[in-house]
Amino acid sequence: MPFTIHDLNPPQQEAVFTTEGPVLILAGAGSGKTRTLTCRVAHLLEQGVAPWNILAITFTNKAAEEMKSRVTDTAPEGDKVWVATFHSTCLRILRTAADRLGYAKDFTIYDTDDSRVLMRRIIKELDYNPKEYRERDVLRRISAWKNKMRSPDDADKLSSGRYGEERVVRLYREYQRRLLMANAMDFDDLLLNAVQLFEDNPDVLEHWRSRFRYVLVDEYQDTNPAQFRFVELLAKEHRNLCVVGDDDQSIYRFRGAEIRNILNFESVFPEAKVIRLEQNYRSTKTILKAANGVIANNAGRKEKTLWSAMEDGDPVVFREYGEAREEARGILQDIQKERDRFDYGDCAVLYRTNAQSRVLEETFVAAGLPYRLIGGVNFYERREIKDCLSYLRLIANPRDDVSLRRIVNVPKRGIGDTTMDRVAEFAAREDFSLLESMTMAADIPGLTKGAAAKLTAFTNLLMSLQMEALSLSVEALIERTLRDTGYLDYLLEEGEIESEARRENLQELVNKAADFGGEIGLDALSQFLSETSLVADVDALEDDVNKVVLMTLHSAKGLEFPKVYMAGMEQQIFPGERVLYSGDDSDLEEERRLCYVGITRAMKKLVLTAAARRMVNGSFQTHTVSQFVEEIPKDVLKHERRGLMMSSAGRPGREDGWRFGASGDDDWSSPRGRSGWGSGAGTSGGWSSGTGSSGGRSFGSGRSSGDSRNSDSRPASGKQPAPGWTDFGDSFGFGVSARPGRSAAPAPEILTEFAPGDRVVSRRFGAGTVEKTEKTSKETTVIVLFDKFGRKVLLPEYAALTREE
DNA sequence: GAACCCATCATTTTT
């Protein structure tokens, strides 16, 4: 036996042996999914299925590589199985028959950046207001349409009649037209066009259908309608379709994934066998209990109960900090403290947004803690790499206008915007590509002789490179290009350090081309370009380095770590602000699934952290504790350092929510941090535990003890007191501590300081609840959700808010 | 045509 079936539990075995007909495997987190899939493929091969009859589709290159190597290790001929991402599968199919769709075989793939550039041009040329039609938003709409397989015509027909929709459809149409003209496809097009190819060409479909007699799809919960259609087309007849997924781990709805694909699988394939993998081999019982407690709050799930035979293990820890910097320091110290139990490489710090990594990084750098940051700028997104690839792309596909525009004046050749606008006009009128037009520089109206000469020099340069490309390996071509275009010299003009780094990156690109295997000519070039455009991160996670990993919750999917920190567990951070205010429950549910994914990454120990204040988009915000923390069963949660933040459950109407410091003080630049809540020492003691009631929020009855501790640590910052409010206000920290209630007259006080959850009354809008305060260097705003008037952003100086009676 | 300055604006991400 090439694999040991005895290592599999009964449902896993069933998943392996049910080779014929549709199968839906609901694989909970850590349930041995990859192993099961690998065995399944190995079993198919053992049954005599030819390797080329098997197609296994994944979402990421990483997953594809992992599966490929495991299949190769497990089964003879495993290396001949087609294991690839959706996109590269489609690409390979399209390359064989792109001409049927009006494309040349050497079409270019536009990444998101290229798409943005193209869209910006279109918006400009159609003379739409770029403020109103931002390319990002437009492209998002277009992508959503494409994910649902809606052509511009469909979009037009189904148009909601919403303001501006017509124009977005127009942009969509123009965008597609230009892509076709440039012989380019964007990422969505790869799928869409593959589906189209199948639907319009029965012979092509038949060919691939009979080739892929067994189809597997991993991470099925992340498929969008186009992907589903693609798979359906391939499998409709033989019905040997096995999909694996977990609806609870669907976190990509925002980019078109449809959980419905997994929830409705059985209605599309009624005879489908459903297999549940519910035993978790990864996490302690305690961690699973926390995860299950959170996810239980979502409605409409495929019911399944993840269980673990592991020990109970440590409780889940939750720690609050006053400020994000302290949170980072706290995590750092905790890592160091438990170093004997969890080495650096055992730890991961997960957060909701990339921006949160900054504070962590700074803290870790200062302390010399080894860490690795995942995410951020992709190798292929770096400027010099994109520049170089643009030259290559233009060589392979002279119609690629976006690439041409990018490098036509890099390095400087005196071909500026004005000149190119003339060229573009001419090109549009005569229906030529930009490069074609440039070869006819003399015929382009409005160009000076000098400008025309520069264009000709450029086209000559390109033509000579094209000639050379025929007889050079990709590696050699890159070197020649960088030299002949003057790009290397151009880099030298920049700063030394910058230039050095960029040259190293380019060298890296050359190395990659060398790995690609010295083949000569345009086909090799075109293949190299395809591959590079479908590969995301070169710095794939190496296991052998002993460093703490920093990454977003999203990128943690599919990974596991002995010890996991989830930082920024704050309302409005996670769940994020937009989600909280979108009014759509399913948004919150997706966020909750993300939380579930995060929790289930942890094997032995899970630590959640939050900060009362943090800098968000350049201004300080105050936050309450994430509701997800409240959703974790209390008996598995150890709440350390409590008392800094208001519980998100302690919403208005409840008397138990207040802890001081729900908002910050107004002088963040002062070197505080050791005083007050900063060290934790002053605050961890003295507070009643958990949901108790001391510390009281009863207004007018005096400040809580926490107030004085906070406010006296720091002088006033000179902010203007609110009208009629000269005595107080300023000497208090702002926030809960600043409710200057006690000694004031019984007349309604005009508030200057607010904390999330405060109930307030405005003369104009009536009663409402404070959502948050936001502070920039210039002003403080308070965001209030009024009961009758909805959300308003107010300036406290003018709003004259009073406390609700 | 290119160097600056100011205003604006911010999830999540793979391909």
Added chain:
DNA sequence: TGATGGGTTC
């Protein structure tokens, strides 16, 4: 806070 893009100035 920071990146980015457009507009202004030389």
